[in-house]
Amino acid sequence: MQRAALDWKNLGFTYRKTDYNIRYTWKDGDWDNGVITDDEYIPMHMAATCLHYGQEAFEGLKVYEQKNGDVVVFRDVENARRMIRSCEKIYMPIVPEAMFQDAINRVVDANRRYVPPFGTGATLYVRPLLIGTGARIGVRPADEYMFIVMVTPVGPYFKAGFKPVSLVIEEEFDRAAPNGVGDVKVGGNYAAGLRASFKAKANGFTEALYLDAREKKYLDESGPANFFGITQDGQYVTPASHSVLPSITNMSLLQIADDMGLRPQQRPIEVNEIFNFVDAGCCGTAAVITPVKSITWRDKEAVYCSDDMPGEYCARLYNRLVNIQLGIEEDIHGWIRRLPLTD
Numbered sequence: 366m367q368r369a370a371l372d373w374k375n376l377g378f379t380y381r382k383t384d385y386n387i388r389y390t391w392k393d394g395d396w397d398n399g400v401i402t403d404d405e406y407i408p409m410h411m412a413a414t415c416l417h418y419g420q421e422a423f424e425g426l427k428v429y430e431q432k433n434g435d436v437v438v439f440r441d442v443e444n445a446r447r448m449i450r451s452c453e454k455i456y457m458p459i460v461p462e463a464m465f466q467d468a469i470n471r472v473v474d475a476n477r478r479y480v481p482p483f484g485t486g487a488t489l490y491v492r493p494l495l496i497g498t499g500a501r502i503g504v505r506p507a508d509e510y511m512f513i514v515m516v517t518p519v520g521p522y523f524k525a526g527f528k529p530v531s532l533v534i535e536e537e538f539d540r541a542a543p544n545g546v547g548d549v550k551v552g553g554n555y556a557a558g559l560r561a562s563f564k565a566k567a568n569g570f571t572e573a574l575y576l577d578a579r580e581k582k583y584l585d586e587s588g589p590a591n592f593f594g595i596t597q598d599g600q601y602v603t604p605a606s607h608s609v610l611p612s613i614t615n616m617s618l619l620q621i622a623d624d625m626g627l628r629p630q631q632r633p634i635e636v637n638e639i640f641n642f643v644d645a646g647c648c649g650t651a652a653v654i655t656p657v658k659s660i661t662w663r664d665k666e667a668v669y670c671s672d673d674m675p676g677e678y679c680a681r682l683y684n685r686l687v688n689i690q691l692g693i694e695e696d697i698h699g700w701i702r703r704l705p706l707t708d
């Protein structure tokens with residue numbers, strides 16, 4: 366295997382073309398066996414339901430080269446299960462877990478030369494996508510679907526290491542309705558979140574932090590990342606809410622927090638609790654943990670750390686999780702799946 370000639374240590378978090386992607390078609394009630402293609406484009410009917418009516422769900426996960434040279438994926442069965450929940454909620458056929466994992470095996474094998482070397486901080490980002498491709502003009506589920514898995518090598522989300530961010534509590538806009546689709550990874554949620562994100566940036570903050578849409582009283586999450594805080598007595602708390610996307614990173618941090626004695630708790634978190642936290646972070650696959658420097662609510666600001674130094678809890682949680690992903694610390698929870706590659 367001749368690795369691609371890339372400047373691995375300086376990859377940004379952007380799309381970069383690789384050799385192949387894999388595509389499966391659902392037709393007449395069943396999936397085909399999938400084909401590997403080098404085409405970056407999708408030929409599609411202009412009346413496809415994904416274009417008009419938002420029948421679209423996606424996932425995001427990472428493949429790592431570990432210290433011992435193994436190429437592994439982190440908790441992909443959880444992504445497969447989450448995609449099943451997304452499909453069910455917007456009336457798309459599900460991708461069975463075995464097919465989801467097989468797609469990852471095949472597409473990573475085909476793009477083996479793009480798996481970043483251990484120690485560079487880079488990873489292979491894997492993006493599964495399921496779209497309604499059948500033509501409809503009335504609002505109805507499509508009769509044809511495509512499941513694609515594409516990969517792209519990415520650098521760490523923050524190139525210069527941890528970069529604490531400033532959040533602002535968003536009161537004007539909601540990301541998702543209480544009994545809507547905020548808890549599944551469907552494309553429409555992200556278009557809906559763009560204006561709150563732009564507003565936050567225009568006002569000098571990094572990102573918006575949403576409140577629950579029903580009462581505007583509890584914390585939800587921040588754009589594409591879950592939120593957690595550390596209480597004064599050292600407890601890891603993260604919002605319980607019907608409109609938060611269940612993050613697999615957060616699910617893992619809840620376990621790690623428990624392993625570290627931080628007595629994790631998922632519960633409704635009132636907005637004024639932000640003033641009692643000693644540390645806070647956002648979490649998701651892309652950045653793993655983004656330390657939160659400050660949260661602004663109305664005219665008050667809660668501050669957790671400085672511009673260039675994460676809080677102690679964020680740093681500890683981050684190191685433990687990344688070390689498990691890279692095979693530096695033991696995977697005691699069985700989160701790592703070694704990929705069967707041909708070379």
Ligand SMILES: *Cc1c(COP(=O)(O)O)cnc(C)c1O
Binds near residue numbers: 589612649
């Ligand atoms: C994907 C996503 C996350 C993070 O989930 P992970 O499984 O940890 O990557 C958090 N919030 C939203 C809204 C997301 O779409």
